[in-house]
Amino acid sequence: MSAKKDSPGVCDLSIRIGGEAGQGMNSIGSLLGKAFVRQGLHVFINHDVMSRIRGGHNFTQIRIGDRPVNGPSARVDILVCLDKNTLDLYKDSAEGLVIYDDGKVQGDAPAGKRFLPLPMEKIAEEAGGSARMANTVASGALAALTGLPLEPLSELLGEVFSGKGDQVVRANRECALRGYERMKDKRESLPACGLPPSDQAGPQRMLFTGSEAMALGALAANVRFYSAYPMSPATAIMEYLATKEKEFGIVVEQAEDEIAAVNMAIGAFFSGARAMTGTSGGGLALMVEGISLAGMTETPLVVVDCQRPAPATGFPTRTEQADLLYVTHCAHGEFPRAVLAPGNAEQAFRLIGKAFYLAEKYQTPVFVLGDQHLNDSSWTTEPFVMDSLFREPQSLISAQALKDMAPYGYARYEITDTGVSPRLLPGTTGQVLYADSDEHTVEGHITESAEIRKAMVEKRLRKLAGMRAEMAGPAIFPGAGAGSYLVCWGSTLGAVDETVRGLRAEGADWGYIHFSELYPLVEEPIPRDIAGKARLVAVENNALGQLCRLLRMETGLDIGTRVLKYDGRSFTPAELRRRLEGLKGAE
Amino acid sequence: MSAKKDSPGVCDLSIRIGGEAGQGMNSIGSLLGKAFVRQGLHVFINHDVMSRIRGGHNFTQIRIGDRPVNGPSARVDILVCLDKNTLDLYKDSAEGLVIYDDGKVQGDAPAGKRFLPLPMEKIAEEAGGSARMANTVASGALAALTGLPLEPLSELLGEVFSGKGDQVVRANRECALRGYERMKDKRESLPACGLPPSDQAGPQRMLFTGSEAMALGALAANVRFYSAYPMSPATAIMEYLATKEKEFGIVVEQAEDEIAAVNMAIGAFFSGARAMTGTSGGGLALMVEGISLAGMTETPLVVVDCQRPAPATGFPTRTEQADLLYVTHCAHGEFPRAVLAPGNAEQAFRLIGKAFYLAEKYQTPVFVLGDQHLNDSSWTTEPFVMDSLFREPQSLISAQALKDMAPYGYARYEITDTGVSPRLLPGTTGQVLYADSDEHTVEGHITESAEIRKAMVEKRLRKLAGMRAEMAGPAIFPGAGAGSYLVCWGSTLGAVDETVRGLRAEGADWGYIHFSELYPLVEEPIPRDIAGKARLVAVENNALGQLCRLLRMETGLDIGTRVLKYDGRSFTPAELRRRLEGLKGAE
Amino acid sequence: MTAMAPKDLFASPDPIAWCPGCGNFGILNALKRALVELELRPEDVLMVSGIGQAAKLPHYLRCNMFNGLHGRTLPVATGAKIANPVLVVIADGGDGDGYAEGGNHFIHAMRRNLDMTYLVHNNQIYGLTKGQASPTTDRDMVTGTTPEGNVLGPEKPLALAVASECGFAARGFSGNMDHLVELIKKAVRHEGFSFVEILQPCVSFNKVNTFDWYKKRVYVLDEASYDPTDRTAAFEKALEWGDRIPLGVIYRSERRTYEDLRGLKGAPPLKDRTLDKEKLAAVFEEFF
Amino acid sequence: MTAMAPKDLFASPDPIAWCPGCGNFGILNALKRALVELELRPEDVLMVSGIGQAAKLPHYLRCNMFNGLHGRTLPVATGAKIANPVLVVIADGGDGDGYAEGGNHFIHAMRRNLDMTYLVHNNQIYGLTKGQASPTTDRDMVTGTTPEGNVLGPEKPLALAVASECGFAARGFSGNMDHLVELIKKAVRHEGFSFVEILQPCVSFNKVNTFDWYKKRVYVLDEASYDPTDRTAAFEKALEWGDRIPLGVIYRSERRTYEDLRGLKGAPPLKDRTLDKEKLAAVFEEFF
Numbered sequence A, B: 001m002s003a004k005k006d007s008p009g010v011c012d013l014s015i016r017i018g019g020e021a022g023q024g025m026n027s028i029g030s031l032l033g034k035a036f037v038r039q040g041l042h043v044f045i046n047h048d049v050m051s052r053i054r055g056g057h058n059f060t061q062i063r064i065g066d067r068p069v070n071g072p073s074a075r076v077d078i079l080v081c082l083d084k085n086t087l088d089l090y091k092d093s094a095e096g097l098v099i100y101d102d103g104k105v106q107g108d109a110p111a112g113k114r115f116l117p118l119p120m121e122k123i124a125e126e127a128g129g130s131a132r133m134a135n136t137v138a139s140g141a142l143a144a145l146t147g148l149p150l151e152p153l154s155e156l157l158g159e160v161f162s163g164k165g166d167q168v169v170r171a172n173r174e175c176a177l178r179g180y181e182r183m184k185d186k187r188e189s190l191p192a193c194g195l196p197p198s199d200q201a202g203p204q205r206m207l208f209t210g211s212e213a214m215a216l217g218a219l220a221a222n223v224r225f226y227s228a229y230p231m232s233p234a235t236a237i238m239e240y241l242a243t244k245e246k247e248f249g250i251v252v253e254q255a256e257d258e259i260a261a262v263n264m265a266i267g268a269f270f271s272g273a274r275a276m277t278g279t280s281g282g283g284l285a286l287m288v289e290g291i292s293l294a295g296m297t298e299t300p301l302v303v304v305d306c307q308r309p310a311p312a313t314g315f316p317t318r319t320e321q322a323d324l325l326y327v328t329h330c331a332h333g334e335f336p337r338a339v340l341a342p343g344n345a346e347q348a349f350r351l352i353g354k355a356f357y358l359a360e361k362y363q364t365p366v367f368v369l370g371d372q373h374l375n376d377s378s379w380t381t382e383p384f385v386m387d388s389l390f391r392e393p394q395s396l397i398s399a400q401a402l403k404d405m406a407p408y409g410y411a412r413y414e415i416t417d418t419g420v421s422p423r424l425l426p427g428t429t430g431q432v433l434y435a436d437s438d439e440h441t442v443e444g445h446i447t448e449s450a451e452i453r454k455a456m457v458e459k460r461l462r463k464l465a466g467m468r469a470e471m472a473g474p475a476i477f478p479g480a481g482a483g484s485y486l487v488c489w490g491s492t493l494g495a496v497d498e499t500v501r502g503l504r505a506e507g508a509d510w511g512y513i514h515f516s517e518l519y520p521l522v523e524e525p526i527p528r529d530i531a532g533k534a535r536l537v538a539v540e541n542n543a544l545g546q547l548c549r550l551l552r553m554e555t556g557l558d559i560g561t562r563v564l565k566y567d568g569r570s571f572t573p574a575e576l577r578r579r580l581e582g583l584k585g586a587e
Numbered sequence C, D: 001m002t003a004m005a006p007k008d009l010f011a012s013p014d015p016i017a018w019c020p021g022c023g024n025f026g027i028l029n030a031l032k033r034a035l036v037e038l039e040l041r042p043e044d045v046l047m048v049s050g051i052g053q054a055a056k057l058p059h060y061l062r063c064n065m066f067n068g069l070h071g072r073t074l075p076v077a078t079g080a081k082i083a084n085p086v087l088v089v090i091a092d093g094g095d096g097d098g099y100a101e102g103g104n105h106f107i108h109a110m111r112r113n114l115d116m117t118y119l120v121h122n123n124q125i126y127g128l129t130k131g132q133a134s135p136t137t138d139r140d141m142v143t144g145t146t147p148e149g150n151v152l153g154p155e156k157p158l159a160l161a162v163a164s165e166c167g168f169a170a171r172g173f174s175g176n177m178d179h180l181v182e183l184i185k186k187a188v189r190h191e192g193f194s195f196v197e198i199l200q201p202c203v204s205f206n207k208v209n210t211f212d213w214y215k216k217r218v219y220v221l222d223e224a225s226y227d228p229t230d231r232t233a234a235f236e237k238a239l240e241w242g243d244r245i246p247l248g249v250i251y252r253s254e255r256r257t258y259e260d261l262r263g264l265k266g267a268p269p270l271k272d273r274t275l276d277k278e279k280l281a282a283v284f285e286e287f288f
């Protein structure tokens, strides 16, 4: 049992808290995670959750490192069993310390030095709380085991429960204290993790989920209207924004269905408010016609698709990357669109901003692809530079042009070189605009003309060139020249990055190529000197190798070797490593 | 003015009837078309229609040949102007004979021998009909000009109007007769068209629209339920089937929206009735989630997408082939599907049958792509061989297996080598089935298991191999060995075929490759000996070259030269020829 | 800006594509008159429509227009109005658009109660697609999709409106211009969601419910004796369909609008609000 | 086949994933009892559901099941029933499923009047997605999407049912088992579309409309004095919501079913019909 196995020489600790839905594993995660981040460490938290509210088996896993951690580890250093089921599930396979509630295990308590009994529910009740505070007891115990001082934890408990009154804060602090006390002499069971002394302020970093990052990205982009219908894993974006309605003067509208959601967002953006909608693949299916409407009427629109395993209802609370070809091709007819797929929370934040920028500048729909792994996990991120966030409204008609215009002389779909026509907002004195879903004249009226049709198709598709020029190519680590590259996109970044760094540390000549801006693809997505020389292995969280297919369609490049995963879980570096070794054997 | 210009040595005559929406141009088309077919000739009729009910400018064009004609000609030998607008539009450019209603042209009657005045409305009124029967007068006149005897026309008028009473039949016959009489001495204005003498029975052929062909194909495949929401150009399928409800004991249900339509069809197929839905791209957008449901629950489903120019509402009454990549990729997640795209009415009839066969055998959705050109045009077809039509139910659980099964022991999603699980219908004594849109166990209950998920994804996707083995490769004319090939799919077949035959007749070494079964593509869709040697030029009725993109994605083959048309109209051979000549110049 | 005669102010150069004799002309004229009499200017008004013959109407008016998808009139109107409550938003479409494809939005827009007006041209048929049954097609009528006659009876949208507590639910007739003008004016003036169903003969595809058919049956509710605020009475009145068909305001109730409840009333429109970076920085603090 | 005790006949081996104390258990038990008392066998019954906690119910019963998409319960049920009218079709889902996502189908299924039963578990909340407002969420309630309280009042689905002339519209309560069993039996026996809204406490996400909250308010309509065939009275009763909430059959009317009107009643099910090649050949003749 070593906390340093995966990445030699550095602290890398994984804690899994398992229990039934409803036992508050995720609260332990956020609490401890934040405490560690405040200590200057890097944290990654992910959740394995069933689609149910109570019962079953869920877990939250916290990974702590003194270097960036961007994905779960397959190894577990400390396992906390909030229920007996968790203990039964893992007691034979667990390698690390195991904390269990001996109040819940009658008779057959597991033997062995690494099994640490802790009657969490009983302690919670004795501490003046309820059995539901067992998770706070666990938090205290985990702090003790990992060398986290109690003060920052206590402080956080104060922040978290301040809204619920002093009594609740006090009880929780007492729970944490008692858990801490019970475990502080077990500290030596675990190797030191390089935690800095408590009085030393670490570098300031942020910890947030992918959904929070998207919501913050939207706020930073001056979003004014968010309409959606609840759907996991996208609901968290809506719920977070809803809590900011008053403060930011935005409106979050829960629509009657996803069709209404997308059409409301289109209406709002048409009126001049930056608008966004978010859903998962099934809800997106209902938005497909609306997306084509945004394309035809040339209304900006930002759509977040938080992917989950599909088709149909699939695995509502699990993860997959199987909507890439769907979002690049959905909707009838041909119109420009952009597809972005952040690899972590920082990228999620930033790419939402880019999505608004592109949507508004090119007056067309832009997709941001998240997934359950990206959206529900918590990621440690360097603080944002505020200045670079907000971008001015794009492609509106200029004041001068308006002044020079005859009354009611505005033509919405003026043919231009870029394909972008200066946009007017309804309510402008002396002018009106006609936005039309039929094929239309430059004025926006229904036409039947072959010539106009041709000109309008070309005008709209010309925007693709403009967008292409603004797209970023993939991140290539460590640059050109490696012998082999993993090729990936979106939320597999963390696992791929760690795997490649691990391989390189062992002297293997690997690199990776990660795409976060997928459509329209830059001219030469995989530079010639790499594509021609290096071995490429695609890593995708789907069954058909969708990035491979997209690359082949766009460039002809065929990545024949693929490591695909489609069991509803994200890759861990350990699994990816194993799969790569398997590949080698097979060839 | 020669009726033989395009195809030397054969009869090839084109008649265009222009007028306002509501003037009955299409009735003339069907009437004359059928009369010519009965005379042993080949007929193709297409319509150029605005999205309005009265007014505007529409036309119907009838092409008659003594060899197969499968698309419109750009040349017009006889133009009938039912309104003044049509005359104004064409009088300067028309090359052939022009019949116009001199009752509607005050003063500025056009000069020249080829302008034939015919006061159609007045004649109709005098003949005891109303002005609306002007079109029947025109039919009589056209018969006279083309050498079509009056008897078959009269007979047809009897058949067509029999439901409206003797009086109507008589008036129409009188109209036709008077039109005929007025023009019969103008016969010599037009070169002979090889019309056989009226007493000689020609070979029996059928004339029907693509929509009729699809509806008949569905009847022949034992369709029992058709649910849809009206949408041009698919409405004709529903309306035709509705007229056959009683006779065939089928149910046609007009749903409240397309979402209901697709889900109803899924419910009906689940219950054991062959079911189908049809729409255009915008309606299909609303069916996308339902399609994924069919994929996940493994319910057979046949979906017809009659493409029209898009995005959004687009051109409701015009044509385009821009939904290929959309139907191959729509819906979240990964599941098997098939995509068929008939090139003419005969293929439409046959491929609907194949769609039912595949859908039922592989228990998954199958798309048939039509378009306005295919669906609304009338095509001459050799009579069907009845025996080959109907196929027995596929992949149901066998009686023996049922007998051997424990009570309530059936498992809907048994894992099999083919990916196909024997299907049970609800209502079977002693057994029940669970069909589930969540990821599920073999029994059809919700699961959260990674292993089961993986097995189920693989099981479903295994069906692709089975379907691929049953797909036909493209039609290659005249076989391998030509220097250049046009590559096309779906309804461009007619124009491409005629162009290539024309080129070959002139000694040019052209061939074509036509795809009607598009997904999953056969192993080597374009045989190596062609792909490696010949020049390939794609011809598509869209702006992005969607077949090219699909081929490149599936095979890596890049067809760089593309002739694309996206103005809402179908190709004519003359235009295609011109575009090919343009290509040559450009290179 | 050049001064225009009021009656031309709302004239659009787009040529009209309706059939001669279509009831839609009456609706267009009534709406033009109502807008003039309401003393609005073209830029004040946003018309949102779906797809169908009815939904073409905004092209024939000078005003802001969003002509969207079949059935999706109300959600677009909702988003547009929330983003800029200063606009006078009028949603407009046919019976198929509103009661079939858009049925869910109809119910939920009435619940939401934004301050806008919804005009439904009810010709009891699908006009643009050439004559299929709509939810309001009368029983037994032969249409393209019901060659043996429609087996269903007509839906009662006004009853749904009363059930949904729509604050203003009324019926007009395209052939009763003066009444319709007044009805539209009242609807636009009503603070909250106002629904006006307008009977509209379709001369091409509805040979049953013709101008004469309607003319013979419609009667204007007597404002002195009929109390539209009595919900039960309104429900009964909303069901009346057959030999006699009531015109006028069927149901009225005072409900707070969405704008009011969500603090949008009187506040700067969403579209004009800008990011407060201080606040954003403060929110970031939560994540440290 | 082995004989089974009636109460086990409808038992499913699938483990239940609801929260302890959830009102859905009461509904499941009531439905099981009703099916037994109706003397049905598992293979006679087809349950069609959407997505949500409520929609999981059919997994916990032995009978045919189609567990489809969120909100699309009724169209699948419609297609399945038309294809095989012999099946006893019961559609089942939550308030979000039926009144939000599926709102349009709800209205149109009532119009269509197929002979099937629709059970809506109304917990006034989105359960499976962890507590967002549904169309029936009470005004002011704080939910995940309404952190400042719901500004809209609850929709009245039973009033929509009366407006749509739903032949059988009733309300039950998961905590009133005997009454619910009888209601379900009546609904299944009713020839035509029967709609039963069932009040169902959600112990995890609805802390307002709890078991006690309902218990205190519900009362069973007195069959002797209340006449559910009086449509106006039914409309008023359907609106009653607050201190007193009526249970029982709110509205009844006799309407011919879809099956009857479309000639499906008594005829061989579509699924068993086969192609008559002679007739097809005759149709081909039309095209020569």
Ligand SMILES: Cc1ncc(C[n+]2csc(CCOP(=O)(O)OP(=O)(O)O)c2C)c(N)n1
Pocket: B229, B230, B231, B232, B258, B282, B283, B286, B313, C051, C052, C053, C054, C055, C069, C070, C093, C094, C095, C096, C097, C098, C121, C123, C125, C126, C127, C128, C129, C134
């Ligand atoms: C999603 C979708 N489905 C179907 C259509 C085809 N469509 C266009 S208008 C229309 C119905 C028109 O009827 P109505 O709304 O009553 O308007 P009207 O033409 O009678 O004024 C239909 C079905 C469409 N454009 N989009």
Ligand SMILES: Cc1ncc(C[n+]2csc(CCOP(=O)(O)OP(=O)(O)O)c2C)c(N)n1
Pocket: A229, A230, A231, A232, A258, A282, A283, A286, A313, D051, D052, D053, D054, D055, D069, D070, D093, D094, D095, D096, D097, D098, D121, D123, D125, D126, D127, D128, D129, D134
């Ligand atoms: C198209 C689509 N949108 C959203 C969802 C997510 N979703 C699943 S269940 C549900 C709502 C559940 O509420 P309700 O129908 O009232 O059922 P309950 O869980 O309360 O029984 C939602 C929004 C989905 N599965 N599909």
Ligand code: SF4
Pocket: B053, B054, C017, C018, C019, C021, C022, C023, C024, C053, C054, C123, C127, C128, C201, C202, C203, C204, C205
């Ligand atoms: S089809 Fe009917 S509704 Fe449409 S324009 Fe003509 S008369 Fe009016």
Ligand code: SF4
Pocket: A053, A054, D017, D018, D019, D021, D022, D023, D024, D053, D054, D123, D127, D128, D201, D202, D203, D204, D205
């Ligand atoms: S969340 Fe509510 S509705 Fe869902 S199972 Fe739990 S108590 Fe029942």
Ligand SMILES: [Mg+2]
Pocket: C052, C094, C095, C096, C121, C122, C123, C124, C125, C126, C127, C134
């Ligand atoms: Mg209509």
Ligand SMILES: [Mg+2]
Pocket: D052, D094, D095, D096, D121, D122, D123, D124, D125, D126, D127, D134
């Ligand atoms: Mg609910």
